[in-house]
Amino acid sequence: MAITRRELFTRVGKGAVPAAVAATVGVDTLQAAEPIPVPSAAVGLLYDATICIGCKACVAACAEANDTPADTRRDFLHQAPTDLNDVTRNIIKLYKPEDGSEFSFVKRQCMHCLDPACAAGCPFQALHKDPETGVIGWTPEKCIGCRYCTITCPYHIPRFQWAGFNPRVTKCELCRHRLEQGLKPGCTSVCPTGAVIFGPRPVLLLEGKRRIQSNPGRYYQDRIYGEHDNGGTQALYLSHVAFEKLGLPELGPESVPARTLRWQRRFYQYFALPAVLYAGLVQVIRKSIKGHEEEAHEREKRTGLRAQL
Amino acid sequence: MSSATPATTQNQSKPRWERYVPVYGFPVVNSFFVVLSLLVIVAFVLTAYRELAGLGPVSGMNDAYGWGIWKTFNVMVLTALGSGAFAVGIAAWVFRRKRMHSLMRMALLTSFLAYACGLLLLGIDAGRPWNFYWMVFPWKWNLHSPLAEVAICMSIYAMIPLAVENIPPVLERLWYFDSRLRPVVTIIERRLHYFFPWIIAAAYLLPGMHQSSLGALMLLAGERVHPLWQTPWLPLLYLGAASFMSFGCVAGTTMLCCLVWKRAMDMEVLDEAARITAWLIFGWLGLRLLDILFRGALGTAFHFDRFAAVFWLETLSIAIGGWLLVRSLRFHDPQPMFVGYVLSSAGGMIYRFSPTTLAFRPNPEALYFPATIEILVSLGFISLGVLGFLIAVKRLAILPAPLQEWYDMASYFRFRRPYIRWTGYFKFGFFGEEESEASGSD
Numbered sequence A: 001m002a003i004t005r006r007e008l009f010t011r012v013g014k015g016a017v018p019a020a021v022a023a024t025v026g027v028d029t030l031q032a033a034e035p036i037p038v039p040s041a042a043v044g045l046l047y048d049a050t051i052c053i054g055c056k057a058c059v060a061a062c063a064e065a066n067d068t069p070a071d072t073r074r075d076f077l078h079q080a081p082t083d084l085n086d087v088t089r090n091i092i093k094l095y096k097p098e099d100g101s102e103f104s105f106v107k108r109q110c111m112h113c114l115d116p117a118c119a120a121g122c123p124f125q126a127l128h129k130d131p132e133t134g135v136i137g138w139t140p141e142k143c144i145g146c147r148y149c150t151i152t153c154p155y156h157i158p159r160f161q162w163a164g165f166n167p168r169v170t171k172c173e174l175c176r177h178r179l180e181q182g183l184k185p186g187c188t189s190v191c192p193t194g195a196v197i198f199g200p201r202p203v204l205l206l207e208g209k210r211r212i213q214s215n216p217g218r219y220y221q222d223r224i225y226g227e228h229d230n231g232g233t234q235a236l237y238l239s240h241v242a243f244e245k246l247g248l249p250e251l252g253p254e255s256v257p258a259r260t261l262r263w264q265r266r267f268y269q270y271f272a273l274p275a276v277l278y279a280g281l282v283q284v285i286r287k288s289i290k291g292h293e294e295e296a297h298e299r300e301k302r303t304g305l306r307a308q309l
Numbered sequence B: 001m002s003s004a005t006p007a008t009t010q011n012q013s014k015p016r017w018e019r020y021v022p023v024y025g026f027p028v029v030n031s032f033f034v035v036l037s038l039l040v041i042v043a044f045v046l047t048a049y050r051e052l053a054g055l056g057p058v059s060g061m062n063d064a065y066g067w068g069i070w071k072t073f074n075v076m077v078l079t080a081l082g083s084g085a086f087a088v089g090i091a092a093w094v095f096r097r098k099r100m101h102s103l104m105r106m107a108l109l110t111s112f113l114a115y116a117c118g119l120l121l122l123g124i125d126a127g128r129p130w131n132f133y134w135m136v137f138p139w140k141w142n143l144h145s146p147l148a149e150v151a152i153c154m155s156i157y158a159m160i161p162l163a164v165e166n167i168p169p170v171l172e173r174l175w176y177f178d179s180r181l182r183p184v185v186t187i188i189e190r191r192l193h194y195f196f197p198w199i200i201a202a203a204y205l206l207p208g209m210h211q212s213s214l215g216a217l218m219l220l221a222g223e224r225v226h227p228l229w230q231t232p233w234l235p236l237l238y239l240g241a242a243s244f245m246s247f248g249c250v251a252g253t254t255m256l257c258c259l260v261w262k263r264a265m266d267m268e269v270l271d272e273a274a275r276i277t278a279w280l281i282f283g284w285l286g287l288r289l290l291d292i293l294f295r296g297a298l299g300t301a302f303h304f305d306r307f308a309a310v311f312w313l314e315t316l317s318i319a320i321g322g323w324l325l326v327r328s329l330r331f332h333d334p335q336p337m338f339v340g341y342v343l344s345s346a347g348g349m350i351y352r353f354s355p356t357t358l359a360f361r362p363n364p365e366a367l368y369f370p371a372t373i374e375i376l377v378s379l380g381f382i383s384l385g386v387l388g389f390l391i392a393v394k395r396l397a398i399l400p401a402p403l404q405e406w407y408d409m410a411s412y413f414r415f416r417r418p419y420i421r422w423t424g425y426f427k428f429g430f431f432g433e434e435e436s437e438a439s440g441s442d
């Protein structure tokens, strides 16, 4: 027995050791956060919570721009969704602490992550990052409705339509149909105070930094959420209260997929390791089968009953 | 070692499993069978309703808990129990634990049924199942997605290696059923054996991949999974849990069958299975506790909350189950062994269920409890598997038994049930003679 086991290990080892060496040599380079490329024409939103007056014009405009029915399910009268849902891609929420300290509105929509967790998990690339604009769009023809995106997105953005036989996944797609026509997104075109603006990501970053510089002490941590967070996002936030309170968790500079799927990705790289394992297994099993067949036929001779393999 | 004891059959005090023998003398249709069939029918009707109405009206799933028990129990948990073809198979074929071959057909059958029912429910759970056709275009796969890996790998595994591995008992039945079929059956068998090494190897590689990817699924959920469960080792722990759970499922089910259908138990085989299981359990527990220690999450196990309760429930039942298995080895006692299998598998089931449901905290207010329809459908598809199992063990040679059982069965069909033509294992009046290829000219 011991010999056969050793034999297995050597067989597998013959192929696996070089592979493992190659992997460990590469570990240092792979361990470091790989820089995430920013799409060439990355566009995005910049939302400044200190300017937002919570009028919700953008919520109505978003529904109109995307041709979705108004969500009046709460009182059957007003368009007043309580959260993102199957017809709401954009929502204004109020953060109001009980101790009476500063309150804030926050606009929630897809962050258009540079390394999106939703697309990393989506099995047939229904959620896909546009290589040029960086917009993460949803393709109904490729979505199997597994709802994995509602679990993987660290900002809990995509929402699944729970009713009906032909459910959709709803999320802000940065009004990509309007961008194609040369129009601005619905939400930014109606905002009365300019709390949410649209533009190329580098321009928005510059604008954000300018605001931080000219208003010292006004902004939380004097930084833009989304510049580096979660590997960088294309929707950027400025705020006077802690980002976490607004539903923007501190995820660190590494993107969620890069951080969590590193080993997984390495194991399946080029399918090399599985292939080596497979070859080793075939060899070992071939030998076992031969032994097993011999034994079975011996038993057949002994008992006179047909061998069962 | 091979043929050192030629007179094993005479040893009545210590029965040895030497042959797979169908369960005979018990009708397939009994009241239990009828109840299960009713559950299946109910589930099918409700499934039709679900396809029309959508997921919301039939389930407790919501925006926060996007996955319900169909995925988290029927797929995540039950395919772990159904990994016998993987774990027992590796012990038998790769590590050449010869005795494990007696359990192989049980392992293959339970695996196939668990996977088939799981996959059916996976299709029902998907909101837009018609788009599964992308599966046939490999270049459209998102190879980095653990879910794609699970869906594709599981389907391929269940439809090719696992199904093929389950063919021999069927062919064998045909061989015995009608002598005119024998030449064809023999040819098919020979072809099959030729491809077996490749098929069996795939049958170990694929589940190894997707059972670990099931664990990788929850990695992307990050902090929303409680720190006692969320770890980079999740894939390996999931695979390990599947290994000992499936041993428990295969050996435990076999013991239960022996009890119900009054079969002799071969304690040599069962002891070996229990020994392997105990090793797997303690290795797994060690890895799990070390991981918790090194990540510094141990403190959360002593908070007074539901997560700590689930953690202790799961860890203790696995540990006690393992301890019972070790004890049963000393006295060759089937009773603590069976309880040990049940406890450790139940603990493993809780472990596999936790990251997606019990220890998943999308936000503080969110709640998920399966709706009645959801539970009924889930139950219905479990019943479907059990039904398949009951039919298979009574019509095919799946369960291991002492040699004597085979002769008993032959005489049973000859003398007690001579009128059975279609449901008996043998051709009418066949006595198990004329088995050698030479005299098969009947």
Ligand code: SF4
Residues within 6 Å of the ligand: A109, A110, A111, A112, A113, A116, A117, A118, A119, A136, A152, A153, A154, A155, A156, A157, A158, A171
């Ligand atoms: S915020 Fe969520 S839905 Fe939007 S791109 Fe990032 S991961 Fe995807």
Ligand code: SF4
Residues within 6 Å of the ligand: A118, A121, A122, A123, A124, A126, A127, A138, A142, A143, A144, A145, A146, A147, A148, A149, A150, A158, A169
């Ligand atoms: S529900 Fe659709 S979009 Fe979301 S991960 Fe699944 S296939 Fe992709």
Ligand code: SF4
Residues within 6 Å of the ligand: A061, A062, A063, A065, A066, A089, A090, A109, A171, A172, A173, A174, A175, A185, A186, A187, A188
């Ligand atoms: S970009 Fe378009 S879809 Fe996105 S929030 Fe604004 S209006 Fe809505």
